[in-house]
Amino acid sequence: MSSSAPSTSGGNGSADSAPPRRNSKRPNYSRFTQQELPACKPILTPQWVISAFMLISVIFIPIGVASLLASRDVVEIVDRYETDCIPANYTGDELSFIQDPSSNKTCSRTLTVPKHMKQPIYVYYQLDNFYQNHRRYVKSRNDKQLRSADNANSTSGCDPEDRANGSPIVPCGLIAWSLFNDTYNFSLNNEALTVNTSGISWKSDRDKKFGDNVYPRNFQNGTLIGGKRLDPSRPLSEQEDLIVWMRTAALPTFRKLYGKIEVDLEANSTISVTLENNYNTYSFGGKKKLVLSTTRWLGGKNDFLGIAYLTVGGLCFFLAMAFIVVYLVKPRQLGDPSYLSWNRSPSGH
Numbered sequence: 001m002s003s004s005a006p007s008t009s010g011g012n013g014s015a016d017s018a019p020p021r022r023n024s025k026r027p028n029y030s031r032f033t034q035q036e037l038p039a040c041k042p043i044l045t046p047q048w049v050i051s052a053f054m055l056i057s058v059i060f061i062p063i064g065v066a067s068l069l070a071s072r073d074v075v076e077i078v079d080r081y082e083t084d085c086i087p088a089n090y091t092g093d094e095l096s097f098i099q100d101p102s103s104n105k106t107c108s109r110t111l112t113v114p115k116h117m118k119q120p121i122y123v124y125y126q127l128d129n130f131y132q133n134h135r136r137y138v139k140s141r142n143d144k145q146l147r148s149a150d151n152a153n154s155t156s157g158c159d160p161e162d163r164a165n166g167s168p169i170v171p172c173g174l175i176a177w178s179l180f181n182d183t184y185n186f187s188l189n190n191e192a193l194t195v196n197t198s199g200i201s202w203k204s205d206r207d208k209k210f211g212d213n214v215y216p217r218n219f220q221n222g223t224l225i226g227g228k229r230l231d232p233s234r235p236l237s238e239q240e241d242l243i244v245w246m247r248t249a250a251l252p253t254f255r256k257l258y259g260k261i262e263v264d265l266e267a268n269s270t271i272s273v274t275l276e277n278n279y280n281t282y283s284f285g286g287k288k289k290l291v292l293s294t295t296r297w298l299g300g301k302n303d304f305l306g307i308a309y310l311t312v313g314g315l316c317f318f319l320a321m322a323f324i325v326v327y328l329v330k331p332r333q334l335g336d337p338s339y340l341s342w343n344r345s346p347s348g349h
Helices: 046-072 094-099 135-139 143-147 203-209 240-246 303-329
Strands: 076-080 106-112 121-128 183-188 191-193 254-261 270-276 287-293
Touching: 046 303, 076 106, 106 287, 121 183, 143 203, 203 240, 240 254, 270 287
Parallel strands: none
Antiparallel strands: 076 287, 106 270, 121 254, 121 287, 183 191, 183 270
């Protein structure tokens, strides 16, 4: 008995008559897939390179000079006082002095105005080696509590300064708890210099982040006092020293605005400062400085921006001159740009 194999030819279902399948992974030709769309493909000839470097130097050098001159016109007085304001009998044991509530923290300083200082004169305190950007420190606050009295009992994220004596702390968290508490009083020729402490914070912070119906409660009532106490009769939106402090600094050395002196100070005049050296920077090796500064159109005193512009502009000018010398002394003949791949028409599509 013989058997026959099924036919593989003829009929509609024949495998021999099926058209060959194309490779589905291969894209169809288009100018987009083949990267043949019009594009800017400059050829960096010596003329273009030299012109670019010269243009940068012509722009950057004047900006650098103007920035440096503006910074040099700023009059600044900086007085470091955390060491000099320690009594002789506490030398070498500064921590015991600052932690002793019965010790006299009053300290007198004398500042000499080097040049005429035009109002407004900004008063800053500067802290060194204080890392406000530490992750746990930055997170130790509750923004909902700061904005509205309805969330006064919300203390999540404020650990370990969330509750004291079993009651919620307002404002809670390590940032508010460590509020700077040194004070400064100024006098000129035996007459008091008024320091305006209003308007020193960002308006957006006062209006959006700190509520006008949120009042301090149970603040600095724990076993360990961190810094300044707040006025419980004033809402947080009016306590601008707190608002300034809670905008944390990105670097370990920072300045924060204390107030403004709104009278001119003449050159060589002497300012007497009576300060309270309360803030504990001795436990972490920090420094405290009192700063009086004027401003210019560029802001405060900062030579870095001007030096950076001058450095980049000067480097570009030097490179431009070097390329000019090389181009004149030993020029190289350029190839024909018509042979570049993007200048040739595509073939066979």
